[in-house]
Amino acid sequence: MPAYLIVFTDRGGDETRIEGDDLTAQFDPHWVTLFDGAGPCFAAPREKIHAVIRVDEQEPAPQKE
Helix, strand or coil, X not given: CCEEEEEECCCCCCEEEEECCCCEEEECCCEEEEEECCEEXXXXXXXXXXXXXXXXXXXXXXXXX
């Protein structure tokens, strides 16, 4: 399951974790937006975001036999 850790510039280490089955991140010049199957579920101005880090455990690629 995709999960992102949102690190804010002005919250002194306060972070937000968002996860969902079909979560994706979109970055544009002014906004960071996370989407799920129903549409946008999180948005913040880019100047308020220090980092967006994908933190889920991704399954390894299948091995060829």
